[in-house]
Amino acid sequence: MSRHSDGPGELRHDDEIGHEQEYVSMLYARLDGMREQAAERLTAELRATGGTRQAQSQRDDTVRMYAEQVEQYSAVENGLCFGRLDTDDGARRYVGRIGIFDTGGDYDPLLMDWRAPAARAFYLATAANPQGLRRRRHLRTRQRKVTAVNDEVLDLAAASPTAHEELTGEASLLAALNAGRTGRMRDIVETIQAEQDRIIRADLPGVLVVQGGPGTGKTAVALHRAAYLLYTHRQVLSSRGVLLVGPNETFLRYISQVLPALAETGVLLRTQGDLFPGVNARRAEPAEVAALKGRAELAEVLAAAVRDRQWVPDEPLEIEVEREVLRLDPETVRAARDRVRRAGRPHNLARALFDVEIVHALADQVAERIGADPLGGENLLEEADRAEIRRELREEAEVRATLDQLWPVLTPQRLLADLYADPARIAVAAPGLTDAERALLHRAPGGGWTPADVPLLDEAAELLGEDERAAEARRARVRALQREYAEGVLEIARGSRSIDVEDEADGGEILGVTDLLDADRLLERQEEGDRLTTAQRAAADRRWAFGHVIVDEAQELSPMAWRLLMRRCPSRSMTIVGDVAQTGALAGTGSWADALEPYVAQRWRLEELTVSYRTPAEIMAVAARVLAEIDPHLSPPRSVRESGVPPWDRTVPAGRLAAALTDAAVAEAAALTDGRLGVIVPAGRVDELGAAVVATLPEAAVGEQPELESRVVVLTVGQAKGLEFDSVLVADPERIVAESPRGHSDLYVALTRATQRLGVLRAG
């Protein structure tokens, strides 16, 4: 239903483009002005020194504000303005990535932020329900040039009978969907569909689950929702922060440019492996071990492991203090332990109470001996003497060593490493597991942490409580982040150096910011004011409570991972997006109710997305057969388009698979004009098949974190999760299915990664 507005009384198409170009150029000129002004102010603030502590701290806030502005104004460069609304009453409003106002006049909006309530009609208006609009115009731009305008007249009488009434801006949408992929996800701000808009703008409080098949835009919606929430609830969310959790680092890199292009830089993107500050969990482990570690019972196992470290000896302990031997009976230790446990404090914080109990018992022995009345009367020591004895005992190395043995202060890492390393400890802590399961937990110390360890470390941290050492480690992490931030600000100032150069052209001997200030000095200044962005403070602090948490590919999370996330979000303001038909992790979820109800009972809302924007109908028909194997009651999403290219499926002799795959990759790569080819292979064959493809196509990327911008990428299903390519080859699907009890879901994921072409190669 898109048509050019060259009807009677309207400008011709070329004239329209010329007319819009003028407006868009004016907007870019404003943007340049805003960026230069922010850069100038940033430079001036960075040069300023002296003043009171309060003045310095205010200056640091201002530095941060200008640095963010310079970044934001640069990030919205592409597609700054993409729409125009003509209302029934003859008004015109332009819609774009940020709001721009006419600062010279009455502060009139020159460009409306897409998130503003008044911009909503751009996404919702239809001919049947025009929302006060006469016309919606999509402007397409390349760099700063307007290349096309596309109009929809929102009038039922004028609407074309062939139009898809439910699609908004069909021509622009199809152009976006058919464009070649770049290896980086793009934002969809120009073509958000009505069903997506409803989710993006849903209220902040509560748990919202977005369920949708492959390619329905769940990730896109989650990211735009983050941007929308930050805009609409800036005050709450800029102080508490927004956390977005994704399945792996490759995926986070894939989506990393979307929020900056929407002028939002404050969202913390993390994988599960990064959610315990100070730990970078990248070690791999077998799927069944990860699945076991994800089970909810592990919380009880860890609690038992902590109790097991509160040791009661079988025999009395002898402690030598100044050549006297004191005895500590098992009963005394047990009584002390039980009393301390009843106080209900976390293990490390309870240690002080335990010390008091034990030192008391030891001091009584000393007092009995040295204060004994030779005449058989009452003990001669006063309370003050006893207190002095206790104080001295506390300082005794032998006493301290005994206390450390009986009730050691533990870090979460120590607790978990000791547990894994010792089958006897595992047996005590996990009596409910089978022998085989306990054997899976056993692991030699060292070698780093796995993502499935992270929720366990977090659970352990809760049980142990933060002692002084943990607090010190947190302060060290904050320092490191502050330094990183200081370097970042200087980098931005360096980027805005053209202003300094202009100063020099004036003949003045003006030093640039970075000649005057290095990261250390800026860091010193920041430390005084303890200035960090919310996201940075949140990243360093395990106990940070986020204002909103978004989880993508949420079906992969284990019950233990949910426990961790719920701790990070006590307000339970969350957006959870995923597809239970795509669950690959053995500990992942097959039901949203099972995953969520332990935390929020029935208080969560479900929204479904039903249209696949990525996968063309021909490919979806192939995937639908696999979906039926997962669950015959599930139906695949409806494809929004056809590609006109039938997918192919070929069987070759097993010994020829690598060669056939390489040939197919060469042919497919040659068929791409621009865009990307993804070759998805079984995890157990990625080395072999990756090497075969790279031998012929050296540009192909393969490995732990393959470069997604390469034209050809060879990867496993786990790595391909959430990604997409113009063309996809799936190798050895039988093996993909056989590799995991959730193999059909894996194959379903693999088959739905293509935007245009799909080929399947089977080993005969």
Ligand SMILES: Nc1ncnc2c1ncn2[C@@H]1O[C@H](COP(=O)(O)OP(=O)(O)OP(=O)(O)O)[C@@H](O)[C@H]1O
């Ligand atoms: N309204 C839209 N306009 C333009 N492109 C869109 C729109 N909605 C989705 N897309 C595109 O469709 C593709 C799939 O979107 P996305 O990755 O968000 O889907 P998903 O539901 O998360 O998929 P999966 O479950 O397979 O990970 C992306 O290229 C996205 O940009």
